[in-house]
Amino acid sequence: MAYGTTTNISYLGTMAAGAMDDGTGFTTGTKELVSLNKAVASSIIQKTSTARQADNVADVNAIDNLGNRDILGSGAFTGTVPSVYTSTVGVGMGMDRLTAHVNLMFGSSPIQMAQTFFISQSLVSNSKQLAPTLSKLNDGVDFGKFSNLDTLEYPADGIFPNFLGEGYPDYQSVVTNGISTFVTSATVQNFQLLASDIGNLGSAFSVQDISNIGNPGQVIGALNDADALTATGVNSVLASINIDPSTIYNLGDPTYNVIMQAVLDAVTTPELIANAQTLLGSNIDDMTSLGDYTNFDKIFKNSKNVITFSSMQEFQKKLQAIELGRIETLAQLSTYVNSVEPVDLPTIGNSSVFVRRNYVDSLIAKFLGGTGIYESITLKDMLGTLGAVDIDVHSANWRTAMTALNNAGELTTLSTHLTQLGSGLAGDFTSGTEPNFLLTDPDGPNITASVESELYPSFQSNKIGQIEADLQALLSRRNVNPDIQTAIDNWDLIFKKVFDEKDFQSRIDMNYDIRTDFSDNSFTFISGLRGTIDEDDKLPIVKGMVDQAVRDGDVGAEYVRAYIKELENKKRADSFDIRWRAEFDQ
Known part of the structure; x- marks a missing residue:
């Protein structure tokens, strides 16, 4: 049975909250x-x-x-x-x-002190979330690919900007995560046309081997994986030229493009072509041979008038330029492209500059400048x-x-x-x-x-x-x-x-003129130490106030001190699912 966490606050923590509610436990550490x-x-x-x-x-x-x-x-x-x-x-x-x-x-x-913590935590939390992005934006984020190293000038400040990559030349490509670069005009209809052509390829090509996608050897590899070499007549062609596909590490490697294309071109029997379409789940019109699996005009029949690439090699390059995550099949890629929606950006759509400096600078002035990671503000x-x-x-x-x-x-x-x-x-x-x-x-x-x-x-x-x-x-x-x-x-x-x-x-309203002494602040502050006391440099501040109160003879501070140490030890016990005896066991 695991006893890692059974309640929000221990018996000792509850007494520490009581001490705080009683006006003890903490004092100014200075x-x-x-x-x-x-x-x-x-x-x-x-x-x-x-x-x-x-x-x-x-x-x-x-x-x-x-x-x-x-x-x-x-x-x-x-x-x-x-x-x-x-x-x-x-x-x-x-x-x-x-x-x-x-x-x-x-x-x-101490209750009013807790309010100061709560208000400060809101700015600290926002700063921590924004800091990585703001830091990158401050250093520079640019559309497109990294400049040619031969002509690259070293930045005066020594900081190279972050280039989004060739697949992200404008705001539309950022919104669609690169999908808009595949078509001449980013519309839902054009995305759907492209998606239909990709889907019609079935499993003929492997998205997992994206550097070789579109190569004829991938089609033969797909047929081999589907146990379809015999049903499509490809085995006979391979045997006639003494090629055993099981001995070739990657049939899709461009080294084998010429011979693999010749093998596909050799299969022209309509029945065998139909078998391949069925077994690969493809739906390519007007196929006269298996070689048409690499026929660009037949593959992109629906979208040929709206796409921005004119060969399988260019298609391959565009796919390599964008993020595809866990997409493994053409069917998944088709579904993804079909689901992406563009946005109308009448003013900034053609902008060549990604970072709007005045927007970024105003946020930097409020949320950065601290000692945390990426200059985030800590407590x-x-x-x-x-x-x-x-x-x-x-x-x-x-x-x-x-x-x-x-x-x-x-x-x-x-x-x-x-x-x-x-x-x-x-x-x-x-x-x-x-x-x-x-x-x-x-x-x-x-x-x-x-x-x-x-x-x-x-x-x-x-x-x-x-x-x-x-x-x-x-x-x-x-x-x-x-x-x-x-x-x-x-x-x-x-x-x-x-x-x-x-x-x-000064970057946030600290509400110093609106103070209360509500008891719930004591419980919220003390219970909130559990799991967060090591975050945002909170621990040394709390300990500094408690230690000073102990030196002043504040008995309540000893309960708070004990609870803080209990929290530290309980983390060690949680690693072994050790039951913590002095708390309510649910």
């Missing part, structure tokens, strides 16, 4: 990461945040953009979002922007930061580099000036009373004013100038200390991930 990032290198990036929140900030935008452009430094050392990503990610403190993005996706509960591309996927690595690399820089004293002056910026804007350096206020900058210059609020614009501007000088000095040492560039690169990657996710999400 919680710990953000805290660690803020604390690294003596909390250097948090110092910028402290300054931004001070009571006397003169220009908050200047702090939001502090060092975020390459020419001024890098947000990696001040905690701001790199300028290249601010258009979508927003300005301000990087970790705050990251947290806001993740919180938006998660919503106020990780859309929601990865929910589980800290990828940015956990970038953050760890950034923290390692920042710690090394801090220990090496590379950040000392910068850190001091960031601290001074916050302290000064908090009023810690201010003394005096109206009209004699003094702001004593530890690194100068001191500032005086009759009104206290007039002190801070100059102080902030001066201090930011010092910080930018520190950043530029730091950048100048990248060739000396590689940790500087490592910190910059990984900080940029964190916000590129956020930027990309927002871009992918």
Whole structure:
């Protein structure tokens, strides 16, 4: 008895759904990461945040953009979002922007997080289906056959287009899968005329040996297969020239065309011809010898005025140029041709260009650009930061580099000036009373004013100038200390991930303004993990949220964690039809 799958959800899975419905089991996977990032290198990036929140900030935008452009430094050392990503990610403190993005996706509960998954899955599913075709169309799909290699020019982008083949020169041939190329005008009537002629051949020729179809030896081979050599007199002719057909591997081989045609031409007795027609199931009019099985005019009597080929060799070539799938007999080919229908294409019927670029480009802009196969969009591309996927690595690399820089004293002056910026804007350096206020900058210059609020614009501007000088000095040492560039690169990657996710999400209505807390979402999400958790990079996102919840002391998350592992183990058990005890056995 097989026990591979007996129910949609196990006992453990049901409790995991209950935990989710209870508002537990999951949390944003970036919680710990953000805290660690803020604390690294003596909390250097948090110092910028402290300054931004001070009571006397003169220009908050200047702090939001502090060092975020390459020419001024890098947000990696001040905690701001790199300028290249601010258009979508927003300005301000990087970790705050990251947290806001993740919180938006998660919503106020795990149930709302599930809705984010469901909506994203629709785009991911469509992308996965469209990606192979869009990728090919983007590279180029052309009518006709591949260009002559002797005159072929290497494409500038190194990508050769996909030629459909000689049997597909226009849209009509694409619609009919090549059948329209056999007739001068693609009409149902012309297809039926051609089909009738093919059907009248019976089993005289073998579609399975398409490279030799129409050769006279195939007719003799068909008679031999039907035990009809004696009944048709062919055996006597073969014996007279000492040929044993059983000793010839392929009677249809063109090597034997002349002699096989002579054998067929030798049989002219009407009774023997009639026997051949009966045994081969053919219906060719006015046959005077068996040689007429290769008489083009007699074979294509009905369709001769509408076909585009004038010999059996050309017919053979056209058949080789199209797809015939599992068709093995002429009767099947006749039925197929008779059933195909053309289409009226008054505008594009004569087009020589297959790809309509504007149609393709609009779909590519929406459904491609991801990290999946053929650039399909995955759940990780859309929601990865929910589980800290990828940015956990970038953050760890950034923290390692920042710690090394801090220990090496590379950040000392910068850190001091960031601290001074916050302290000064908090009023810690201010003394005096109206009209004699003094702001004593530890690194100068001191500032005086009759009104206290007039002190801070100059102080902030001066201090930011010092910080930018520190950043530029730091950048100048990248060739000396590689940790500087490592910190910059990984900080940029964190916000590129956020930027990309927002871009992918902008391609669909995420319905963030329409959230519900319906319990059925819990069951749908948890039960939906079975059989799909390894698809579209879903597993690392889910595990990232669950693992963070477990670290937070969430007991419900342990049930979800247990269920995920159960699913992994159950797949192994299913391979051996092992009954899974802890689920309802139907």
